[in-house]
Amino acid sequence: MRYDTELAPAIVLPRSRPDGRNDPLALFNEQSLDAYRSGMQRCVELVRHTLTRARNPCSGIEPQELQPAFQAIDLDRPLDDLEASLEELQRLYLDHAVYFHHPRYVAHLNCPITLPSILAEAIATPLNTAVETWDQSAGATLIEQKLIDWTAARVGLGEDADGVFTSGGTQSNLMALSIARDSACEAMPGHAGNRHHGLPSNFRQLRILTSEVSHFSVQKAAALLGLGYDAVIAVPSDASKRMDIAALQAALKECDEAGLIPFAIVATAGTTDFGSIDPIPTMAELCRQRGIWLHVDAAYGGGLLLSRRHRHWLAGIEQADSVSIDYHKTFFQPVSCSACLVRDRRQLRHITYHADYLNPRDQAEGGTPDLVNKSLQTTRRFDALKLWMSLRTLGAERLGDHLDQVIELAQQAYRAMRQRDDIEVLLPPALSTLVFRYRPDDVDDDGDLDTLNQQIRQTLSRRGEAVVAGTRVDGRFHLKFTLLNPMTRLAELVALVAEIARIGESLAPSLTSPSARPSPVWSQSSC
Template sequence: MVLPRDQLLNNESVDRYRQLLAAGIDRVAHRIGTTDKPFTGVLPADLALEIDVVDLDTPLGDAAAALDELDTVYLRDAVYFHHPRYLAHLNCPVVLPALLGEAVLSAVNPSLDTWDQSAGATLIERRLIGWTADRIGLGPRADGVFTSGGTQSNLQALLLAREEAHLRSGGSPLRILASSAGHFSVQKAAKLLGLESDHVRHISTDDEGRMRPAALATELRRAADEGVTVMAVVATAGTTDFGSIDPLPEIADLCAAAGTWLHVDAAYGCGLLVSPTRRHLLAGIDRADSVTVDFHKSFFQPVSSSAVLVRESRVLRHVTYHADYLNPARMAERNIPNQVDKSMQTTRRFDALKLWLTLRMMGPDAIGALFDEVIDRAGAAWSLLSDDPRFEVCARSDLSTVVFRYLPAGRALAFADEANLHARDALSASGAAVIASTTVDGRHFLKFTLLNPSTTVEDIAAVADLIAEHAGRHADEAAGLRLSPTGS
């Protein structure tokens, strides 16, 4: 009989630990090795029936039984991002060194808030922050901290920007200027920071989804005329829909002239930092006051692995609090490196380890080559769809998205919106592919987000044919039903 204490990982249970993890890895490996489509198409209500009947008060008491059950309630119907026809969101397949890091950090289980809970883990995270800041070009006083993701990074950056703005605003109202194509987390951050919705002004974009510097200049002048302090301008290096990169040099010039904090949300585009061929697309990012990076998007890391970087380490004092039981001020006086001094979180995983092992085993050029590959694939997909008369394609992405829609012929064109949404749902229900959707100028479009180097042009062509089949049939049926003399 295995007693509760025997389930703890310690020097006496290492053999059981090896056996248990090996059994779990075998199950996952089997699923990944045999999965022939990215999703089963299971409906929430159907899967809930299986999960809701699980009696959590009565343990199975056996690893094999628990893994059998897990296969039923999760692994069987999981969404598998490694499959080449998963084309929906910013979810990447993960590299093996990062999975090794995940296993190590979970077992040792350090918390990155204080030195006495993490030791070398603190220094590894700090070294990676320095490496990333150097790649960006933020200068010798740069600093930062790992976060849970881009939303938290954007929130912390805007918190720091707000506190710095208070020092120079003289009590005037604050405003954030952000691209109309930027991430929704800017609005969420503003609300959490106590700003009203009208304190975020959206700057118009060009036909390729990039912020218009002239429109930004107009808003900066308007704020000055109204006696409003612009606490931050948020530029984007890789918008979620179009993968667009704002004109960072021009935006940086305007921010410098206005004395305004520039934050660059590079959650998606940060992979260009290691690209052997496309680093120039991030020109101007070195002039930012803060930068968001999501390694779990374009560095092929497991969720979560992200960071916020700042040009001036001193601004991190705005999130520094000292607790006698945790990080008393005397520790800072003794140069004890406590990461909680610069983080919005207290307890925090050693997510930096995954990136560390990836760099040590693969190197940055290999990661960048993978990101280049998916950008190349997106370019090929854009060309394929733009040459296909069945589809309308939006502007070509700087990164790895393709926004497009199926265009029915004749009178069925009136049902294009619902036909495209139907095609997305039909693909998901069949499990043959998973794609995303968005709106452009009030119309429903579909979206491929390519982050899997294993996805081929043939995969993309096959999914395009399935979309045309589902959408075309739906549009024809809708037109026949609703536009025929006897239709209702």
């Protein structure tokens, strides 16, 4: 696909002046506003042109097919022309981008995004606001703080709660578990705290308990915190993929008997594969009895805070010590837009460091709200503006209604898929995901079923017809719909399931052929 150069007037950025000095119009300032406006119009036309021509959610191109186009590019030889850059970008990126707003994109936790949030990016990016300190951000600091306070109030954490925006659930979970670890170590007899003295001598006894189907970022956090993967105890889940409380109690007892120190329990409010929500109230009571930190990973399910129909599914989250929220999932915001919240703002001291040139201690003591004082990151984008614009323009209830719509869609799709004899759905949807596989009557071998469903996914992807996720449950390969698009209709999903069955029917007879086994590249391809 080529970019239609008739869509907007051509734009050529000024080159260097004859005296060799850079032309100020090459950088953004008040003198370049006309070029900024024209350039933005050009980019808007480029996106419009691309999306109106796109019929599928992706092109189906494979890495080895696109890679040669990049190998031919010499980044030390600029094009010196915006038109040429846009045409190149069209070939390299836009022609092969994955469109999350497409009704047949049903793979991962990627959402279509609100228009006000896109406009917020158009405002924040040219100003390049960095929100680490007040003297770099002013009103942006207060916008972020207002949204943190609003979210904490929605969760019900109380007046002492606080938090900060993050890059995503992985960073939020790392931050929360870092605070939980340091809080636990600080309370140990004879230990003055981790910030100055490092981990205590018995740090190898520290344990984090989480569901066996929780997010992998818990293990990553344990490794980054110096505890290792082995510090994470995977607690079995029940038939609904929620943490099994009896198994949790047994795991705690085993910790006691082995002299281990469980310092944090992670409850998941919306597991990635199943959308399942752990029994938070019971887990909170166990944590309270034993003085264990309760972290709720609500990266997926956090949007229920805005739901008028399903808010009660998050019952107990108000008892958490910390919470992860991904606004770029079920709040329909662009990546990245997330937050980590804590019940007691004093706990944020565990990640505070005062640098004289940036956020000196006397500045904090004087009340200057430097957000870097409570963030793992230093330089951060003004991501809060996206959510602010969405709330101020559309309102929280409309965002909540979008989530309610996809929850209802998942329930409708589940009922429709259950009516087919050749589709096996593992569980009713807890939020908006469906894990299933094509299972015809004449294929009984689990290995053959794995291969068949992998090939179905590959075929859809290669054709660019749909982007469907794949996962393994108890070692067996399954397909997965992740529904986050309120504009998707049931008829479109029913048609996609029918196409999955047609592809499966055509592939089933060739299962005994060696060529039927998935290739290494295709088996990893998501589009």
